[in-house]
Amino acid sequence: MFKSYVAVLAVTAAFAPAVCAATEADKRLDAAADLLTDMMQAKDKGIPQELLNRSQCVILVPGLKKAALGFGGKFGRGFAMCRHASGSGWSAPAAIRVEGGSVGFQIGISEQDVLLLVTNESGMKRLLADKFTVGAEATAAAGPVGRDASAQTDAVMRAEMLSYSRSRGLFAGVSLQGATMRPDADANEELYGKKLENKEILTGDIQAPAGAAKLETLLNRNSSRKSK
Numbered sequence: 001m002f003k004s005y006v007a008v009l010a011v012t013a014a015f016a017p018a019v020c021a022a023t024e025a026d027k028r029l030d031a032a033a034d035l036l037t038d039m040m041q042a043k044d045k046g047i048p049q050e051l052l053n054r055s056q057c058v059i060l061v062p063g064l065k066k067a068a069l070g071f072g073g074k075f076g077r078g079f080a081m082c083r084h085a086s087g088s089g090w091s092a093p094a095a096i097r098v099e100g101g102s103v104g105f106q107i108g109i110s111e112q113d114v115l116l117l118v119t120n121e122s123g124m125k126r127l128l129a130d131k132f133t134v135g136a137e138a139t140a141a142a143g144p145v146g147r148d149a150s151a152q153t154d155a156v157m158r159a160e161m162l163s164y165s166r167s168r169g170l171f172a173g174v175s176l177q178g179a180t181m182r183p184d185a186d187a188n189e190e191l192y193g194k195k196l197e198n199k200e201i202l203t204g205d206i207q208a209p210a211g212a213a214k215l216e217t218l219l220n221r222n223s224s225r226k227s228k
Helices: 002-041 049-054 121-128 154-158 185-192 198-203 210-222
Strands: 057-082 094-118 140-142 161-167 170-173 180-183
Touching: 002 057, 002 094, 002 161, 002 185, 002 210, 057 121, 057 198, 057 210, 094 121, 094 185, 094 198, 121 198, 185 198
Parallel strands: 140 161
Antiparallel strands: 057 094, 094 161, 094 180, 161 170
16 A cells, blocks of 8 residues: 555656646647737737737737846746738747847846747748747838828838837837747647657647637737738
8 A cells, every 4th residue: 555655756756847747738728829919909019000910920929038147137938929821820939938128227127028920921930940049140120000090111110020028017119129939849848748840830730739719819810811
């Protein structure tokens, strides 16, 4: 009896780290869905509908942390989703990491939610690479806010990516110059139960995990087929 009890405890302990990790990934998917919901409900301070409709991919990073004790740095984990080649429907989420630093003396720690719209095919190619740096390999600009804001400014038309942030309930365009984005292989394995490249997930016919249903539904409901 005692030996059986010990055996059960041993098995439970062995699987506990994997269960906790998967739960954390699911929590980030929920947080990403909440971020998108709030962005869409912001009305006059949200993402212009035209830009969301035209976007090739969406990147959501809830809780991007910015810490500065001398030199600044940032770190976050989130997800990217791209439209299917047909233009309708979205891919399963591919996990990403955001890392980067900034120059200059700073003190403090802050956290903000970040959303990026990938506006064209060249921007999508950057996202499918092993990693890229915003502002170096990928041209980026702070996105305009307001549901009916003009999407025809020079900065918007030239940028491969448009970035937005939410801090303390307020939405605004944000610059992520110098931030590096790369696949989060560990999170992908947690979600899909096997090793998958981001390119496979974003361009293939990978079945989305159950935890992504809310996010997938929101994107399909709030973004029409992109213009050709």
